[in-house]
Amino acid sequence: MPARTARTVTTGSLNRLNMTTAFQALILAASAFAALHVQTAHAETAAQRQTLAALKLSKPQPCNAPVTHASLERELANLEAAGFNPAGNDNDYPQNLERAERIVAAHTPPCTMG
Numbered sequence: 001m002p003a004r005t006a007r008t009v010t011t012g013s014l015n016r017l018n019m020t021t022a023f024q025a026l027i028l029a030a031s032a033f034a035a036l037h038v039q040t041a042h043a044e045t046a047a048q049r050q051t052l053a054a055l056k057l058s059k060p061q062p063c064n065a066p067v068t069h070a071s072l073e074r075e076l077a078n079l080e081a082a083g084f085n086p087a088g089n090d091n092d093y094p095q096n097l098e099r100a101e102r103i104v105a106a107h108t109p110p111c112t113m114g
Helices: 002-042 046-057 069-081 095-107
Strands: none
Touching: 046 069, 046 095, 069 095
């Protein structure tokens, strides 16, 4: 009987050890993913900086301007320049879109009435 008890304790200890090791591996992987995500989220290319700078210099659009295919393409390009990736994963949606919208709004002159 004592051998069985020792085996059970050893098996229980191994299970706890395996769970601890698995948990540590999970934490390490999550930390590496988060660091990579933060790095890529803040990386700006020269083209992105140029697009955002061009927004500041653009003339204000009328507030009641009609929505066209070209205006939607321009809006998407501006959001992508601000860091939004429509083909990216959905884990940080809609926060990543809202962040890009705030950046574009900060670089865009207000619309004009009339």
